[in-house]
Amino acid sequence: MSEPLEHWVSTEPFDPGRTSARLSKPSTRYLEASQARLFWWRFKRHRLALVALVVLAIAYLTVIFAEFIAPYGVATRNTQHIFMPPQPIHLFHEGQFVGPFVYDMRGRLDLDTLQRHYTEDERRPRPLRFFCKGEPYRFWGLVEADLHLVCPPSLGTFFPLGTDRLGRDIASRLVHGARISLTVGLVGVAFSFALGLFFGGIAGYFGGATDYWIQRVTEILRSIPQLPLWLALSAALPVTLNPLLVYFGITIILALLDWPSLARAVRSKLFSLREEDFTAAAEMMGARPARIIARHLLPNFASHLIASASLSIPTMILAETALSFLGLGLRPPIVSWGVLLSEAQNIEAVALYPWLLMPMLPVMVTVLAFSFLGDGLRDAADPHG
Amino acid sequence: MMTMPFVRRMPRVAGLALGATILLVASFIVQRADAAYVEPPVLAAAVAARELPPVDQRIPAEPLVMDMPSTGRQTGDYGGSLRIIEAQARDTRRMVVFGYARLVGYAPDGTIQPDIVKAVDVEEGRRFTFHLRKGHRWSDGAPFTSDDFRYYWEDVVNDKDLGMNGLPRELLVDGEPPQVSFPDALTVRYEWSKPNPYFLPALAQSLPLEIARPAHYLKQFHKRYADPAELKQRVADAGQRNWVALHYKLDQPYKNANIDLPSLQPWVLATPPPADRFIFRRNPYFHRVDTAGHQLPYIDEVAMSIAGTGLIPAKVGAGEADLQANYLTFGNYPFVKAAAEREGYDVRRWRSGKGSRIALYPNLTCADSAWRALLREADFRRALSLAINREDINLAVYYGLARPSNDTVLPGSVLFQPSLATRWATYDPERARALLDGLHLTQRNAEGIRLLPDGRPLTVVVETSGEEGEQQDVLQLVAEDWRRVGIGLVVKTGERDTLSRRLNTGSTVMSIWAGLENGLAHPNDSPAELAPTNSDQHQWPAWGLNAESGGKLGEAPDLPFAQKLLALNEAWRRTLDPAEKASIWRQMLEINAEALPRIGIIADVDQVIAVSKRLHNVPQTGVFNFNPGAYFGMYRPDTFFFAPPGARTAARDGEGALPQ
Secondary structure, eight states: OOOOOOOOOOOSOOOGGGGSOOOOHHHHHHHHOOHHHHHHHHHHTOHHHHHHHHHHHHHHHHHHTHHHHOSSOTTOOOTTSTTOOOOOOEEEETTEEEEEEEEEEEEEEETTTTEEEEEEEEEEEEEOEEEEEEEEEEETTTEEEEEEEEEOOTTSOOOTTOBOTTOOBHHHHHHHHHHHHHHHHHHHHHHHHHHHHHHHHHHHHHOHHHHHHHHHHHHHHHHSOHHHHHHHHHHHSOTTSOHHHHHHHHHHHHHHHHTHHHHHHHHHHHHHHTTSHHHHHHHHTTOOHHHIIIIIIGGGGHHHHHHHHHHHHHHHHHHHHHHHHTTSSOOTTSOOHHHHHHHTOSHHHHHTOGGGGTTHHHHHHHHHHHHHHHHHHHHHHOTTO | OOSSOOOOOHHHHHHHTTTSEEOOBOOOOOTTSSSOOBOOHHHHHHHHTTSSOOHHHHSOSSOEEEOTGGGTOOOOOOOOEEEEEESSGGGGGHHHHHHOOOSEEEOTTSOEEESSSSEEEEETTTEEEEEOOTTOBOTTSOBOOHHHHHIIIIIIITSTTTTTTOSOGGGOBTTBOOEEEEEETTEEEEEOSSOOTTHHHHHHSSSOOOOOOOHHHHGGGOTTTSOHHHHHHHHHHHTOSSHHHHHHHHOOTTTOOOTTSOOOSSEEEOSOSSOSEEEEEEOTTOSEEETTSBBSOSSSEEEEEEOOGGGHHHHHHTTOOSEEOTTOOGGGHHHHHHTHHHHTEEEEEEEEOSSOSEEEEEOTTOSOHHHHHHHTOHHHHHHHHHTOOHHHHHHHHHTTOSEEOOSSOOBTBTTOOHHHHHTTOSOOHHHHHHHHHHTTOOOBOTTSOBBOTTSOBOEEEEEEOOOOHHHHHHHHHHHHHHHHTTOEEEEEEOOHHHHHHHHHTTOOSEEEEOOOSOTTOOTTSOOGGGSSOOTTOTTOHHHHHHHHTTTSSSOOOOSHHHHHHHHHHHHHHHOOOHHHHHHHHHHHHHHHHHHOSSEEEEEOOOEEEEEETTEESOOSSOEEOSTTTTTTGGGOGGGOEEOOTTSSOOOOSGGGSOOO
């Protein structure tokens, strides 16, 4: 009654590769891709992070070429144009396309109210010049140059974001301020990052007494109130020092106080990683602790490190802004976004000269960009994402 | 101005008729001797309840009658609360300045006139006889008599415990104290063997020398009068070390922080400190009246709010002040003015009485030997001054409305000469460079800054105590100018107290401050500001300390021009001849202009004043100065009153006319 089951035997020759699944082209690419490439693919999916990356790239290009991009020098004053509102840029003059140009601004001081009123003189369009010779400067304080991205018309002015109480161009000051605001924080972050990795690394790897003492030191450092310390430092440092140098010094001291949180994260991660087989293997092969920590252990949680670094940069930028705003950080004649904001810290700016509050915008944009970028980086570095 | 004739500046008059006894009596006519005074409604209830005597019995029998119409004022009416804003709780002291009731006080024309006292007789500039007003009472109703003067003289300054610091400087002539006598209850006499031109101005100052203290109140804290057990208990209750400390703490009329201390001011503190809103109530026994039978002040109370300095312009713009000048700077004018119509106040510009709005003070006695040597070179100071483009500062910071000037007297003072204001104060960077080269400051560093002989860069640290952005802005422009002649400038911001400590130890190289206090000086005003006489003088604190301490502390001036200034100041004190006084003043101003111990930058920056449209009798124009002037005090805030705007015509300039 039992019929043999129907079966089928392929007559084709035996192919050893047949045992594993046949892969589509994309999955092959996926499997063969390097870590960095995988990272980039995942990062690309995060659109906001991509935009943030572009924004920050532009911002740091501005930092590098500040003198070239800014139409005026950082302290260039124009006594005829004090507290002038943003100067509009036009394209059409009397219905005709002229290209980007401005009109002359005529200022009049109202002797009753002591307000300056500016009107556009629409008789003559003054085209803006691009890649032009303008106010001379020393590029990075080193090379004499006078090439600018955009220059004011030869007989006119170009204040796209208006001027402040001494007739200085807000736009140029923003560009120059970016150089300080966007870079000073990086130094602090880099320094505290290095310290955090080092102390977290040895505490986590060696454990025991080393760990105990490093933990106690971090606890003490975390308990030091930072604002009074900052106050005392800014009062104690001699004023004849270059103010930028003073601020640099203060940032580094703050970085000395800032590493414990990162060190803790590193330490706890290393506690688990040092028990892994690959660590034991490295030890067996005679690797020194420094090599084991740096080459075998830390790369295992690079995603966390990258994210934490990219998120602490905006904190530093905000700290600079906040402290300069309070008059504790940078001071004039150094120009940073915080300094610009602290100069707008009065009722007149809010009521009469709102364009002085402009530096808020780049601060917000950069801080947001860094946050989105950090988000994207974390998602991209997380293998389970 | 008032119904009494001016009391002339005593020394001038004395000089005209030396040796003669000149009787200066405020020969007013009590126009309403028999008329009933009008009871302020706010006090009517207390009078009805017999807590206060009626107004006729509270006003002195011989009050100071202010004739409103003849001084360009209007006769007002009682009532209202005057809102002012100050920055610190300690600013209750402002009401002592604002009220400006003094034994004798400055009038807007610069003369000193009797106020609390009925008259002063001055003989030979050395014998001063005060006649008190009959029936005058302290704010608590106790009689104000010569016993209050006696208490100060015998039981305060000459008490071995309370007076351990010795007599105030103004009461000593060549170290010699006065003979003080009290012939009767209404007469007090101070007498020296030589003229004392500092005595009446000290009484009239904004921060006055108080030679009458409320004996009836203070006796309960004085060892000589109080019951020992009670006094001990009071000292313990107050948590003080001993009775001297307690007496000192309670008897600080200028500080105006003791709610129980009887006063003679128009408004008396009614809110115990600390608080963030202080009320000052009318003094029911005030000695001034108007011709219509009102007891002054017209305004019932002053309400002083305390707010942050940065917030005060915003509060004024929100209509939260009826009369405000302090903490309003010229830069606030556009904002304050923009809100004026909406909030119903006027914005006025009063002239500043200071010699300079902003002046640089090179410290000729600074501790750093290299800097001191350089700062003592007149050519160095001149070079610093010539390198400053004052007109540009005027345009950039002051709308071009101020006056570039060195620190000297103002136009309007009889002592003013145009050359004083412009000498070494024109913009001439070429000449500045030549002067600096002439001092062998020719070595420069990589940044183009000249080097001191010891190799340090010539970077001047200018110390400021100002939260004011204005000083910072001016310094920034000065830094630009100086850089062009190879001198660096950095700003060090600190607290006011820190600055004065650093000045005393010679740590400061240069500081920035306002210029001469008395810019509208008259030959009869003391020229001490121009000479090294006071350790508060930023340009030579150690020399000033030397003069203050009678040679015991500090350093004696060792530059000829400073010694000459001291000698001239001394000569001014000794002479009674007005022509000689004027000549001494001119010489001292000349030396100051030539040697340039202070580098004035800008002068005649007006004071911005917000005045409610409901507030009347505030002059349209005036001089706003601390001393002499007492800010508003000289214009008699007790005559200001509230009425609906437009109900009466605005006060004319009248008393607001500039002195001289």
